[in-house]
Amino acid sequence: MAWDEAKKWSQGEESGSFYQDLLDDAAARPARDGLRKKIVKPDQMPWEMSRQGLLKHLLNEQMNTRMETVDAYMMIIPPGSRSGKHRHLAEECLYVLEGQGYDLHQDCDVEITDTYHWKAQAEVKRFEWQAGDVIYIPPNTIHQHFNANPDKPVRLISAINRIYKYCGLNDLEQLENAPEYDPSVKLNAALVERYLQAKAVQ
Numbered sequence: 001m002a003w004d005e006a007k008k009w010s011q012g013e014e015s016g017s018f019y020q021d022l023l024d025d026a027a028a029r030p031a032r033d034g035l036r037k038k039i040v041k042p043d044q045m046p047w048e049m050s051r052q053g054l055l056k057h058l059l060n061e062q063m064n065t066r067m068e069t070v071d072a073y074m075m076i077i078p079p080g081s082r083s084g085k086h087r088h089l090a091e092e093c094l095y096v097l098e099g100q101g102y103d104l105h106q107d108c109d110v111e112i113t114d115t116y117h118w119k120a121q122a123e124v125k126r127f128e129w130q131a132g133d134v135i136y137i138p139p140n141t142i143h144q145h146f147n148a149n150p151d152k153p154v155r156l157i158s159a160i161n162r163i164y165k166y167c168g169l170n171d172l173e174q175l176e177n178a179p180e181y182d183p184s185v186k187l188n189a190a191l192v193e194r195y196l197q198a199k200a201v202q
Helices: 002-007 018-033 189-197
Strands: 047-050 053-059 070-077 085-088 092-098 100-106 108-112 116-120 125-130 134-137 142-147 154-161 172-176
Touching: 053 189, 070 142, 070 189, 142 154
Parallel strands: none
Antiparallel strands: 047 053, 053 070, 070 154, 085 142, 085 172, 092 134, 092 154, 100 125, 100 142, 108 116
16 A cells, blocks of 8 residues: 555554544533523623723623524724724624714735735725614724714624634734723623713814
8 A cells, every 4th residue: 555554554552432422412412502591681691891892792602502603792882982993804794773983994915824914905995884784894804883973872783603713713803992991990781871971072
């Protein structure tokens, strides 16, 4: 046989139960899934003071729900403010629940060889949106959301596929923090309400 493979295939003392582990996991999944939430109530959705902005997580793999592939959060942008600026390899869509504003998008050239490299293109594109619209973020696009109204908040629902992370492509980079970001603050409903009542600084 070519390359003397016939002398090598039978080597090794390691033994495993990987296939049986798959069978055991599949058999145990129905009972395990029965303990995971299919309904998430508002008071079970964690707030987060994040570098990307004021978030309320709707679905996340750390929330023990039945959702296997999608993470979703609500972003609240106070009057006249903006989100953080970031870039990730996974595509994303956002539904505009409330308010009006615009996005700035900057496409990136990507090269994947033994290593991964990206370079931002010079052009920055602006996209206007309002309540009822869906914003699409292409893969590996630098983007930021802006609330154009100095008196009213914006609420966005973001959905992103977590499969990229499972495939070893958790390429997420924060390039600018949201103005409200303060790592010493623990976000809660009362604090969010204060942000919503604030007027934009002129």
